[in-house]
Amino acid sequence: MxxxxxxxxxxxxxxxxxxxxxxxxxxxxxxxxxxxxxxxxxxxxxxxxxxxxxxxxxxxxxxxxxxxxxxxxxxxxxxxxxxxxxxxxxxxxxxxxxxxxxxxxxxxxxxxxxxxxxxxxxHISDQHPWFQAALAADPGSPERERFWFHPGRGVNGDEMPTNWVSSFQGDTWTRTTNPDGTPGEWYLHLFTPQQPDLNWNHPDxxxxxxxxxxxxxxxxxxxxxxxxxxxxxxxxxxxxxxxxxxxxxxxxxxxxxxxxxxxxxxxxxxxxxxxxxxxxxxxxxxxxxxxxxxxxxxxxxxxxxxxxxxxxxxxxxxxxxxxxxxxxxxxxxxxxxxxxxxxxxxxxxxxxxxxxxxxxxxxxxxxxxxxxxxxxxxxxxxxxxxxxxxxxxxxxxxxxxxxxxxxxxxxxxxxxxxxxxxxxxxxxxxxxxxxxxxxxxxxxxxxxxxxxxxxxxxxxxxxxxxxxxxxxxxxxxLSLYKAALHLRRENPDLRDERLHWLELGADVLAFRRGERTVSMTNLGPVPVPLPAHRRVLLASTPTSSLAVSGAALPPDSTVWLEV
CATH class of the missing domain: 3.20.20.80 (Glycosidases)
Incomplete structure (x- = not known):
């Protein structure tokens, strides 16, 4: 330790x-x-x-x-x-x-x-002390080496250093202003200008x-x-x-x-x-x-x-x-x-x-x-x-x-x-x-x-x-979530890391967890018959209709069964 x-x-x-x-x-x-x-x-x-x-x-x-x-x-x-x-x-x-x-x-x-x-x-905030120090420092200074400051392209450096695309749409470079008011270097931000990218090649x-x-x-x-x-x-x-x-x-x-x-x-x-x-x-x-x-x-x-x-x-x-x-x-x-x-x-x-x-x-x-x-x-x-x-x-x-x-x-x-x-x-x-x-x-x-x-x-x-x-x-x-999380914690099958697929129809996702627990989801437009089972553990749809012989799982529903 x-x-x-x-x-x-x-x-x-x-x-x-x-x-x-x-x-x-x-x-x-x-x-x-x-x-x-x-x-x-x-x-x-x-x-x-x-x-x-x-x-x-x-x-x-x-x-x-x-x-x-x-x-x-x-x-x-x-x-x-x-x-x-x-x-x-x-x-x-x-x-x-x-x-x-x-x-x-x-x-x-x-x-x-x-x-x-x-x-x-x-990245960090542009208000972070590191970046504020970098803005106050000269080009090539140690403070700027923690970020991606770079001269612009073109005759006067008016063009962004790269054509990289922002994760938030828009530009990925913002130009700084020198203390004398002239245009300065650009800095990289893959997100907003308020989120300057850090240079992970730097030991600091x-x-x-x-x-x-x-x-x-x-x-x-x-x-x-x-x-x-x-x-x-x-x-x-x-x-x-x-x-x-x-x-x-x-x-x-x-x-x-x-x-x-x-x-x-x-x-x-x-x-x-x-x-x-x-x-x-x-x-x-x-x-x-x-x-x-x-x-x-x-x-x-x-x-x-x-x-x-x-x-x-x-x-x-x-x-x-x-x-x-x-x-x-x-x-x-x-x-x-x-x-x-x-x-x-x-x-x-x-x-x-x-x-x-x-x-x-x-x-x-x-x-x-x-x-x-x-x-x-x-x-x-x-x-x-x-x-x-x-x-x-x-x-x-x-x-x-x-x-x-x-x-x-x-x-x-x-x-x-x-x-x-x-x-x-x-x-x-x-x-x-x-x-x-x-x-x-x-x-x-x-x-x-x-x-x-x-x-x-x-x-x-x-x-x-x-x-x-x-x-x-x-x-x-909320009651459904509580019941599902309780069963997930208490049922040893649902703590098992194995999953075995079951073939119950083209619109059905069904698999067995552990020895006795089956999850079945009907994503299709018509009800699907339930497989043979001992009891219904939980369902996303009212369970009264599922507790009878020959029951079917309605569309857009999931049921957990003990088989």
Missing amino acids: RSSVDTEVLARGSRAVPATDDPLWWRSAVIYQVYVRSFADGNGDGTGDLAGVRQRLPYLKDLGVDAIWFNPWYPSPMADGGYDVQDYRDIDPRFGTLEEAEQLIQDALALGIRTIIDIVPN VRREHEDILRFWLDRGVAGVRIDSAALPVKDPALPPLDGSSYAPGTHPHLDRDELHEIYRDWRRVLDEYDGTRVLVGEVWLDDAERFARYLRPDEMHTAFNFDFMTQPWSATALRTSIQRTLVEHEPIGAPATWVLSNHDVTRPVTRYGRADSAFAFARKRFGTPTDIVRGTTRARAAAMLAAALPGSMYIYQGDELGLPEVELPTDVIEDPMHFRSGGVDPGRDGCRVPLPWAGTRPPYGFGLDADAATWLPQPSDWADLTVDAQARNAASM
Whole structure:
């Protein structure tokens, strides 16, 4: 175990995750994503905070989650919802204090809930001290070497250094202004101009992030989610994107081979600590072999499975995705992760009710029609399908309530994706609307002040979707999630890592887990007969019609059977 001059903090961190804990907890964990700003308001100002999360920990315990993943909670100008980090060793004052975060980690652990934090290695805020020092320094200075400052092309340097494309659409370079008012160098940002990219070839950048990891591990966090994990390393030659294909590992700024050395170093840091502390990567890659490299035994423990999340409501598409995911993970022994949405993605209730039920950022538009009733029915079935698969499961806050995507007025939208699309893309704020807890009108018990406006407006028709209303309804989405997570925890078959496909029809996804448990999802337009079984364990549709001989599973439904 590592030593530290900060013995009090280290002792606290060591107690936080005892070495006697299950070292494989992460392989089948249910992890709940908390977007702090929109989870619960503990001080009545309309913005979610850590006090609100602490007050609602019993809700998460009752729901049945094993860990909480927090989106960035650090000080930030909020140019991109907190992913423009100004200081990694503190908490944004809108959310609380560092002491509150430390107490939250301990409070959650006392309930058996671990904490995972978000680290954003690709970039920092333009208000970060490092970048402010770089702007104040001369070209070629040590301060600028931590970033990607570069002269422009053309006679006067008026053209951007490369033609790289931003993840948020728009330009990837912004020109600086010299102290005398003349145009200066350009700096790289794959996201917004307020998020300058770090130069991971620089030793300061590597040391700083390893120190940040230790700072939070000392405070008891059980894991780190790595944002945009395939992006940080760039080709120092800054070659243009010419439309040609690149040999694996040689793309100018995506999935470069040098990344793996960085994550092996991070893994060594985590392995210094008692208990199993995990690395979870946000890795958007189509190449299965390249994806699997991040999950080798000395790198990340798991990575998000976005392929499953983006599939349309189709038995063929979903089975292909599930099978491909399992095949990708099998050679390296890493568990798969299953997630239906997150803070960037259109909510399942809305997505599955659309004619095109697949997800792609490029297709988001205002006014896209959706059938909420159909979408809700399918989202219930999808939740049970995901919960039945081997591996870990992520739940984005509010999905357990069946919240729809909110089409917000343009004057309240904050997401940079909306503005950089020229107003065509509604952005991601529609899935970030504050949660409804109780009551019949906004703010639905979100905070202490019944009249305080939430930072994003809530719809007026959410009374039946509140936690309080659904807790009293045995047929609600919340009740279904609780029942599914309870069975997942208690049924040894659902903790088994094996899956055996069953052939029950072209529109049916069916598989056996363990010895006696079958999950069956009907994605077709007509009912499908149930296979021989002893009893129905749980269904996304009313079970009364399934408890008779010769019963059939309705369309857009999932059932778990004991066979």
